[in-house]
Structure formats: structure tokens, C-alpha cells
Amino acid sequence: xxxxxxxxxxxxxxxxxxxxxxxxxxxxxxxxxxxxxxxxxxxxxxxxxxxxxxxxxxxxxxxxxxxxxxxxxxxxxxxxxxxxxxxxxxxxxxxxxxxxxxxxxxxxxxx
Amino acid sequence: xxxxxxxxxxxxxxxxxxxxxxxxxxxxxxxxxxxxxxxxxxxxxxxxxxxxxxxxxxxxxxxxxxxxxxxxxxxxxxxxxxxxxxxxxxxxxxxxxxxxxxxxxxxxxxxxxxxxxxxxxxxxxxxxxxxxxxxxxxxxxxxxxxxxxxxxxxxxxxxxxxxxxxxxxxxxxxxxxxxxxxxxxxxxxxxxxxxxxxxxxxxxxxxxxxxxxxxxxxxxxxxxxxxxxxxxxxxxxxxxxxxxxxxxxxxxxxxxxxxxxxxxxxxxxxxxxxxxxxxxxxxxxxxxxxxxxxxxxxxxxxxxxxxxxxxxxxxxxxxxxxxxxxxxxxxxxxxxxxxxxxxxxxxxxxxxxxxxxxxxxxxxxxxxxxxxxxxxxxxxxxxxxxxxxxxxxxxxxxxxxxxxxxxxxxxxxxxxxxxxxxxxxxxxxxxxxxxxxxxxxxxxxxxxxxxxxxxxxxxxxxxxxxxxxxxxxxxxxxxxxxxxxxxxxxxxxxxxxxxxxxxxxxxxxxxxxxxxxxxxxxxxxxxxxxxxxxxxxxxxxxxxxxxxxxxxxxxxxxxxxxxxxxxxxxxxxxxxxxxxxxxxxxxxxxxxxxxxxxxxxxxxxxxxxxxxxxxxxxxxxxxxxxxxxxxxxxxxxxxxxxxxxxxxxxxxxxxxxxxxxxxxxxxxxxxxxxxxxxxxxxxxxxxxxxxxxxxxxxxxxxxxxxxxxxxxxxxxxxxxxxxxxxxxxxxxxxxxxxxxxxxxxxxxxxxxxxxxxxxxxxxxxxxxxxxxxxxxxxxxxxxxxxxxxxxxxxxxxxxxxxxxxxxxxxxx
Numbered sequence: 036x037x038x039x040x041x042x043x044x045x046x047x048x049x050x051x052x053x054x055x056x057x058x059x060x061x062x063x064x065x066x067x068x069x070x071x072x073x074x075x076x077x078x079x080x081x082x083x084x085x086x087x088x089x090x091x092x093x094x095x096x097x098x099x100x101x102x103x104x105x106x107x108x109x110x111x112x113x114x115x116x117x118x119x120x121x122x123x124x125x126x127x128x129x130x131x132x133x134x135x136x137x138x139x140x141x142x143x144x145x146x
Numbered sequence: 147x148x149x150x151x152x153x154x155x156x157x158x159x160x161x162x163x164x165x166x167x168x169x170x171x172x173x174x175x176x177x178x179x180x181x182x183x184x185x186x187x188x189x190x191x192x193x194x195x196x197x198x199x200x201x202x203x204x205x206x207x208x209x210x211x212x213x214x215x216x217x218x219x220x221x222x223x224x225x226x227x228x229x230x231x232x233x234x235x236x237x238x239x240x241x242x243x244x245x246x247x248x249x250x251x252x253x254x255x256x257x258x259x260x261x262x263x264x265x266x267x268x269x270x271x272x273x274x275x276x277x278x279x280x281x282x283x284x285x286x287x288x289x290x291x292x293x294x295x296x297x298x299x300x301x302x303x304x305x306x307x308x309x310x311x312x313x314x315x316x317x318x319x320x321x322x323x324x325x326x327x328x329x330x331x332x333x334x335x336x337x338x339x340x341x342x343x344x345x346x347x348x349x350x351x352x353x354x355x356x357x358x359x360x361x362x363x364x365x366x367x368x369x370x371x372x373x374x375x376x377x378x379x380x381x382x383x384x385x386x387x388x389x390x391x392x393x394x395x396x397x398x399x400x401x402x403x404x405x406x407x408x409x410x411x412x413x414x415x416x417x418x419x420x421x422x423x424x425x426x427x428x429x430x431x432x433x434x435x436x437x438x439x440x441x442x443x444x445x446x447x448x449x450x451x452x453x454x455x456x457x458x459x460x461x462x463x464x465x466x467x468x469x470x471x472x473x474x475x476x477x478x479x480x481x482x483x484x485x486x487x488x489x490x491x492x493x494x495x496x497x498x499x500x501x502x503x504x505x506x507x508x509x510x511x512x513x514x515x516x517x518x519x520x521x522x523x524x525x526x527x528x529x530x531x532x533x534x535x536x537x538x539x540x541x542x543x544x545x546x547x548x549x550x551x552x553x554x555x556x557x558x559x560x561x562x563x564x565x566x567x568x569x570x571x572x573x574x575x576x577x578x579x580x581x582x583x584x585x586x587x588x589x590x591x592x593x594x595x596x597x598x599x600x601x602x603x604x605x606x607x608x609x610x611x612x613x614x615x616x617x618x619x620x621x622x623x624x625x626x627x628x629x630x631x632x633x634x635x636x637x638x639x640x641x642x643x644x645x646x647x648x649x650x651x652x653x654x655x656x657x658x659x660x661x662x663x664x665x666x667x668x669x670x671x672x673x674x675x676x677x678x679x680x681x682x683x684x685x686x687x688x689x690x691x692x693x694x695x696x697x698x699x700x701x702x703x704x705x706x707x708x709x710x711x712x713x714x715x716x717x718x719x720x721x722x723x724x725x726x727x728x729x730x731x732x733x734x735x736x737x738x739x740x741x742x743x744x745x746x747x748x749x750x751x752x753x754x755x756x757x758x759x760x761x762x763x764x765x766x767x768x769x770x771x772x773x774x775x776x777x778x779x780x781x782x783x784x785x786x787x788x789x790x791x792x793x794x795x796x797x798x799x800x801x802x803x804x805x806x807x808x809x810x811x812x813x814x815x816x817x818x819x820x821x822x823x824x825x826x827x828x829x830x831x832x833x834x835x836x837x838x839x840x841x842x843x844x845x846x847x848x849x850x851x852x853x854x855x856x857x858x859x860x861x862x863x864x865x866x867x868x869x870x871x872x873x874x875x876x877x878x879x880x881x882x883x884x885x886x887x888x889x890x891x892x893x894x895x896x897x898x899x900x901x902x903x904x905x906x907x908x909x910x911x912x913x914x915x916x917x918x919x920x921x922x923x924x925x926x927x928x929x930x931x932x933x934x935x936x937x938x939x940x941x942x943x944x945x946x947x948x949x950x951x952x953x954x955x956x957x958x
Contacts (some may be wrong), residue, residue, distance in 0.1 A: 042950040051662065051688040054949035065949060069662055086704045089692040091668055094661030100692040100700060103665055133949075140952045 037125045039134035045071065048133065053088040053097075058139040063124060064088035065133060066108055068095060074108035075126035075135055081119035151175040151447070152237050152244055154227050154391065155252035158598075159420035159436040161187035161208055163250065166444035168217050174448065177219045178244050180237070182253075183275055184224035186214060191433060191567070191598055193279050197307030199643030200636050203276060230395040232413055248415055248447060251392055251403060255385035255421035255431075260295065264357030270379045273304040282380065288312030288645045290377040293366045295354050297324040299461070301382035302341070306468075308380070309346050312644050316347040316374045318366065320383075323350055328461045328472035332488070333495050333511040340468050340493065349374075387422040387429060400424050407453040409443040419443050425454060433567045433598055434459045460508075460521050460566050469510075471517035474524050475499065476507035487538045496538055503531040516540035518605065519554065522562040555608040564605050567598035572609055579613045586610070627666040629658045634887040638674050647679050649686060669694075670888035673775070673811060677883050680925035693773035697933045698755055701748065706755060708747040709772035710762050711808065714782045714800035714820075715743030724765030732758050742779030742817065744770055756943040759934035768932040775889075776811045777818075777879075780804040781829065785822030785839065794839035796822035799868060806872065807879060809930040810922070813886040813895070816879065831859045834892040835875055844871040848878060848904070849896035857893055860901055863909040877908040877918035884921075 048054045048067040055078055056063045062078035064087050072095070078088045085101030096114065098105050105114040111121040125136040151167075153160050156179050167175060179186075187209040195201040214221050225239040236243040257272035259265055271281045282292075287308050294305045297319030309315045317324075323334030324341075338348045353369040357379055366374045387402035398404040398412035402424030409417050409425075419439040421430060430436055435456045445452035460473035476499045487496040494512035498505055498520060505524040510517055519541045523530060530537055541554040558564075560573030570593050578592045589606060590596055596603045611618045625631040632640070637656065646652045649671050653663060663671065668689040675683045693699050698706035710725065725745055729737050735749035750758060759769075771778060780803050783789065785796030800820040807816075819830030820837045830836030832852035836859045838845045843866035847859035862878065865871050881904065886895035896904055908915050936942070 040952070042952075047945075047949060049688055054945075057948050057951040057953050059953050062948070083702070084704075086700075089696070089700065089704075091665040091691070092688065093663050093665065093668060096662075096664075098665035101702070105665070135952075 038137035039125070039127065040137040040140060041132050042135045043133055045073070045128050045131050045133055048073075051092040053090075053092065055086075055088050056135060056139075060139055062086075062088070063135070063139065064097075065126060065135065066092055066097060068092060068108075071128065073126045073128050073133055075124040076106070076108060076111055077122040077124075079121070080104055080106075081113070081121060082117070087121065148176040149174060149247040150178070150245055151248050151250065152178045152180070152246040153250045153252060154180045154237065155254055155420070155422075156181035156183070156185075156187045156209075156221075156223065157252055157254045157420055158187060158190055158208070158433060159254075159440050160250060160252035162437050162440035163252070163419065163443055164209075164217070164219070166440060167447065170444065171448055172217075175248075177217070178222060178246075179214070179219050180222045180225055180227055180239060182224070182226045183277070185276070186210070186221065186223060188276070189598060190275070193273075193276065194303035194307050196276075197273075197279050197282060197304065198310035199283075199639045200310075202639070227391055230391060230416075232395055232416070235415065246415075248417065250443070250447075251411070251416065251418040251422060252420045253388040253391060253422045256388045257381060258384040258386050259381055260354060260383055262354055262356050264359060264363065265381075267357055267359045267363045268361070269359070269363035269377065270357060270381065273300055273380050273382045274385070282308060282378065283311070283643075285378050287378060290314070291375045292316070292378045292380065293318060293374050293376040294380045294382055295366070296382035296384070297321070297348065297350070298327065298382065298384070299325065301380070302337075302468075304380045304382050305341070305346055306344070308378075309344055310640070310644060313378070314345070314347075316349060316366075316376075317341070318352040318354060318368065318374070319348070319350045320353055321350065324348065325470075325472075328509075329470065329511070330476050330497060330509050332486075332497070333470060333472075333509050336493050336495055336511045337468055337470060347374075385421065385431065387424070389422055392418070392422070400427075402429050407442075407455075408446040408451075409439055409454060410446065417443055417446065425456065428456060430456070432459045432461065434569055437568055457525070457569075460517065469512060469514045471508065471510040471514035473517070473521050474505070474507035476509050482506070485534075485538045498538060500530070503529050503534075505530060516554065518563060518566075518602075519558065521566075522558065525563070526561075552608060552612055555605065556612045558609075564609060565593075565595040565598075565602045567602075568594040570595035575606060575609045576613050579610050584610075584614065584618065626670060627664055629653075629660040629663050629667050630656060632656055634670065637671070638678070641674055641678050647675065647683055649675065649689060663689075665691075673813065673888050676811060677925070680928050694775070696752065696755065697759075697769055697773060697937060698750070699773045703749075705749045705751055707772070708750050708755070708758060708762075709740065709744055709770040710767035711770040711804075712744040713804050714780055714797050716782075716797060716801065717744075721765055721767055724762060724767060728758050728761050731761070740772070740779075742770075742772070743781050744772075744779065746772070753947040756938045756946050760938040763932070763935050763938060769934045771808065774811065775814050776809070776816065777804070777807040778815050780807075780818040780820060781833070782820045783822050783827035785820075789822055791825060792822035792839070793841050794822060794844065794868070796820045796828065796837070796839050799837065799839075799844075799871070800828075802868075803872060803875060806876060806926075809932075810879070810883070810926060811929060812879065812883050813888050814891045816882075816892065818875075832856070833859065835859075835878060837871060837875075842866060844868065846871055846874055846878075849893040849901070851891060851893045853891075855893075860896070862901070862905060873915060873919055874908055876922050877915040878904070880918040880922040880925075881907050883925075884918075 042056055051069050053064045053066045064076050064078040066074040078086050080099040082104050085099040087097055089100045090097045095108050096105050104117045111123040113119040127134050189206040189208050192206040227237055227239050229238040236245050257274045272278050290313050292308045292313040292315045294301045294317045297317050305315045305317045323331045324337050355369045356367045358365040363376055363379050366376050389399045389403050392403040393399045403418045403422050405418050405423045405425050409419050411418050420436050442452040442454040483500045485498045497509045499507035504527050508520040541557050558572050562572045564572050574593050575595055578589050583589045583592050596606045626634045652671055672686050672689040676685055687695050698708055732754045734747045738746045740746050780800040782797045782800030786792035786794055816834045818835045819828040819833040821828040821830045822839045832850040836847045845864045846862045848862045850859035851857040863874050882892050
């Protein structure tokens, strides 16, 4: 079972926007959609390393701010003609708090 | 000597007649053209898109002033004819008489007003010409109750148009189903269901008893006692030929002005055509037979033999989203058979009426792509017994052809009609294409196909593609992005016309196909909304590209660059010290002087931005908007204050303009240059707006470019007054804000709009210039402010840092 860690309040993430969480695995972008779903993706576009957290969020997609690659936040897969994959992480909202897969924090401790 | 031809009425039929005459015999006639409407010939079929806000009047003009001038037509627009003196061959308007050798009466039709109490109340309108259309637009129907009496073609187009402008519309129709002359009950029901889905109430079998109201219209009362509240009532129950002038002149008139096969009235020197005529006991309301009449009458006037034979025409409704097609006779009768296809789930219905193995009627709703094919079989009286099993599925299923829309078009015979309005067959289009007309515009110009109501445009393109093969590239979808078929221009107009004030409202009402739009339409919509509703719409940060959202330019490594504003490129030691301090405090890797006469601090980390801005704010520095589709820089030279060549205070003017314009959002970035003399040290003549100061004042030029394209500015205006120069420039920027497509720089927009038009708006029309400046000031009352100060506020700063740092927790 996935262990989750509380990383903050839902209202701290702008609707159709994102905030960044620093982890030992690098930065993770936590996205909030217009219907208050949460997605966690590696904050790094496989194309040229652009910060996805700064992209425009539309539906369950996000567009990289550097060269307009579009990613499906469910799968992390690049859309259209572009080929590439972004790592996704388990995340959820409960009672207005946002929880992220605790493995992101544990890996270092286990090491 | 030229013959004197007088034409009464400048509608579509007489306009087409004049085109034929000028084409065949340009010097034969000296034409005087009277029109009761104060304008020339426009495409009346396109009034419904004007009403709904999808088009403007200017876009539907067929003959403009230049056209009339080029053909030396004496235009008497707005002058009604009061009398025809047949014995002396003179027509009289209230301005005097004009003699004629030949006279054409093309007075068209008048709307039928049902004789009920209250019909003369203010707020009761008809729907026939631009005045009616404008009356409905100006009534400001958004949120109001509108009742349309009449559920035929015109009534439904009026209803859909007003609904698109936000009215609550009720259609009252006397018969059992809508458009009963064109549709059978099943198709009428599907149409009613589609209209009801759009929030239009439909009341069939409703007889209007009275229109109620004291000062103006308040409600409509039906025979069955139903009352519908109404702020506006549109009567669209039908038309009658406008024959008064002919009756007064004692020409033979029945229901319409009687004409023979050559379009001649009972007076051999007087002719008539259009909706006002009666030929062989028949009246005409659709455009195709009228264009045939124009062709025949042109020959008659030129002394050639010609005979008018009306052909059956098909009908399409011009209401977006309601596709119907109807042709021929579809009443039930014992010797007739029906083939019917229904798919209620998808709202599709097709019915073919057969008699003796030949098609005599077609009604289609939902999917009308095969309409022209059936219509061709009907016109040609083709025996369909062989293909009867699969007839209803259309041409794609005949002869084992593949299911390819192109195959259906390729299979059409050369004489198949493609454009019903103008009677253009496939062969004519193919000939034009083979003759070099390889674009839609050229085909339109040479054949007139798709130039009237436009519903056949897709079909014309398919014929072109079938002819040219891969050599023809179909016009890209007009939509602003793949989320919608609406163009940028349509969306802007509809935002205004329908009073849409949020991005979700636009996406909902205009039928966006995606959830939440995309990176292309969201920033455009955000701009259009804030430009249209500066006081009501709240800028949506999340719909902005990262640079505008973060008020800094993102760099390839994810850091940002920070450019404080230096008004007119002038700075002070204190400002320079503050910039130097900030550069050191935040370890800025590069400090660079920009081309816009200011200083760029490159490589700033996002979380440092708010604190850095606060530091810069303290020294009086504000955002330079180096990241925005908005005012960037005003580049100046030193001007009269120091330079021995300077003629005016170019630096002062630059600072004044920058303080006026800063903070404003525009469709794309805007850069200004102000030079103090023609040596032009500020390089003003490649900017969006450039001013060259001279002894006599200020030369303003616009629409330059020095990026991917290189283009010198074009002269807009010269003035001796600095105040006037500032006013003209402000008005120009506001005009650009209101009209340009998002991401079009001014030079692109001016190329599309035309410099003459821009000049007329901001230079010549003083009242309009003032209004533009006022609207700019209203917008600036919100946006002339420093965004850095807002985001540097202490309780905002946390939002720029990571939400959480799990590396620290892991270490603990």
C-alpha cells in the first residue's frame, strides 16, 4: 500500500496551476485542475528540461512553457506528434489537504 | 449616345443584372440607380450572421462605392420614387425627375404585417433589411424577452440570431410544425428539438390575437389565451411583392408585377425582376431564380432573345448547428412512395419521395451532405429503380464505391449543381480550376460559386480537390485553435454581442470541444475578455503564459530575467545603485544593457523574485514589462535639451508617452521610438509607433517591424501639437487593442485592416479618436499599476517558493 505524506493545503495551489515540492528525486510539480483534481508529475520536460509547473493547465493536460509540448497528466505521456514520458507520482486530496506518495521522501532514508 | 437606363431598387437581383450588363456591354448604358434604403447592394442572405454577431455589415457588402464609381452609376440612395410618367418616360423622386429610355423596377418585397391590435407599438419590428437587423441589435436584446411571430426560414434565422445575442426567444408559429413549406413533420420536429436545446421556446399551432403594451410592446397574446412577455416582437410571417409604384403607373399587376418570359412588363420600355414580379402566376422568394431572371433581363435589354424558365430550387437554413435540406414536393399522395432513414439518437432524418421510380422530393435533417446528389437525380429525372436498395445511403454506396466523401464528389456528373444560389454546376467549377483558378477566392470570383449564402463552400472545395488532386490544399479550419471552429474575429465579436464575461462562459456558449481550452486559446481569450470588459473581467493569471504570469522572462535553465523600467531610457545614479545592489545581493550572473535602453538582470531564481522586486520598488523602480504582450519600451534620443540638432523635447515626449501607456495589455508587444530630428537616432522608423520630431512639430508613423520581418513604418499623421500627437498615438494603441487578432503585431494588423481605415479612425474622425482615448483611459484605470509591487507584498511572497521541501524532512 502506498504511504502518503501531507504536503500542504489544497487552497495553496492555484486552480489550473501548480506548486513545486522539492524531493530527493528532484522537483515534483503538484497540479490542481479546475475541478480540484490533483496530479503529481516530475517537474521536468523530457524535451529540454522545461519546468512543467510553469505551464498552462487545461483539463487534465499541461503544456510545457518552453516549447509547448503537451502532456496527459494521468499517464505523463506526451501528446500529439511529440514522443516522451514524464514520471507521475501518486497524490490525493483529503479534507482539503494534499498528500503525496511518501516513497519520494523515504528513498533517501532507506539508502 | 448612351441609352439611359433607370433602375429602381438596389437589391441582389438588380445588382446581378448590372453586373451582367457591365460585363457584356460596358458602354451601352448610362445607369441611374435609385434605392429607398440609404445604401447600395449587399448580400441580404447574410443578414442572419450580422444579427447573430458573426459578421459585420461591411463584410456582406456586394457593391461598394468604388464599384459604382468604376461603372459610372449615378447612385440615388435613400431616394424613394414617387411617380413614373410613362408617356414622357420620366421617373420622379422627391428630388426631381430623371428621364429614361429603359426602366427596370426591382422594388423587391415588403414584410407582411399581420393585422392585430398593437402591431404599431414601438418594439414591434420586421426582419427584412439592415435597418430591421440593426433595430434588433440596438434593442440590446441580451437578457430580454423576444417573441418571433412566424416559424419559417426568416423567422427562425431571426430567432437564432437574437438568441445568439443573449435574448430569451419564443417562436410562435401558426402551423403544426416549423418550416412547413420546406419540411415534413418529422424533420420539423427535429428542428424544433434542436432549437429548444438552444433555449428557444417553440409554440406551434399558435395564432396571435394581439400585441399588448401601453407605451411600447410588453407581451403577445395568443388565441388559446397563452401570454408571452415580450420586450421585442419580430414579425416574420411572410413577404408580399412591393408593387405600389407599378400599380400607380397602371402597369399590369396581380399579386406581383406581371412580366413575360423576357421579363418585360405590360409597358414595352419597362421591365421588372426580383421578388416584386409575378411570372406565369408564380412569385419568387429564393435567390437562385432571381439570378436567372437577371441573366435573362440583361439579354433582353441588350436586344437578345431570352426566355425565363424557373427551375426548382433547394432550401437550406442558415442557422449554425441546424442542418436541413429540402427540395421538391414531399406531400403524401397515393401514387407516391417514401424511403425514410431515421437515427433519432443522432438527430438524423432523411426522406426521399419517389413517383414512377423518380425522385420528386427530398427532405433531410442532421446530415445533409448528400443533398445535392439527390437534388441532381431529382432535377435530371433519373430512374433510380436500380439503386433503390441503397439509395437512401447516398452516392457513396452506389456502384461499390468506397466510403469516401471525395468519391461522392468525384462521382457527380459535370452538370450536377454545386451552388444553388448562383446556379453553378460542377463542370463550370472544374473548368475554372483547370483554367488556373486554384484558390477558393479565384473560383468565387470567376464562377460566383459559394459567393452568396456560403453553405456550399465545403462542396466547392471538394470539387477543387477532386480536380487538382494533391495540388489543392483545403483551407485550414478557420477556428482560432483546434478547440473551436470560430475564428478569432468571430470570438471577439461574440464576446461583445453575447455579453460573455469569463473564459468558461465563452467556452460553454461557443461550444468549445475541449475541456478547459488549450495553451493557444486560453491566453487569447483572457486578452479579448480583459480588453472588452476592463472593469468587470478579472485577469486570469492561470491563462497566461509563464512570463506574464510571473512578470519576468523565463530562461532556458528555469531562472528568470528582471528588467526594471527606465522611463524614456533615462535613469539616475540612485536607480543605478539600487540595480547594482540587487545584482550583488541575489548573485545575478549577468547584467546586460538591452536594446530598449534599460538594464537586464539575468539568471534570478524564482523564489528570489518577490524580494528583489521589493528592493527595486524601494528605489522607485517598477516593472519594465519586458515580458508582456503590452507596452515594452519607449526608446528616445536626447532631443532639444542637449543635442545641437534636436528640434523638440523627444526625451520628454517619450517619458510622457511611456507614463501614459505603461501597464496596458495589447494583442502583442508594442515598442515606441521617439527621435528629436530626422537623423533618427532612436531608430523610430522600425517601431510599432515612431515619432520623428521636426521644426514644425511631430511626424507620427506606425506599423514598422525589425524582428523576423523588417519593415519601415508608414506615415499616419503630422501635427504641430505635442498634445495632439499623444492623443493620436493613444487612439492608435486603443484601436489596435480593440481590433487586432491576438499575437498580431501592429504591422500585421495594419496590413489587414488597411492604413487608410486606421487613419480615418484615429486621425480624421475626431469624435472617434476622443472615444478611443476615453476607452483606453478606462482600461488604464485598472492596469496602469506596478505588478511587481502587488506580488512583492509580504503575504504574497510564500507563493513563489516551493510548497514543501521533502529533502529537509528526509534529512531529519
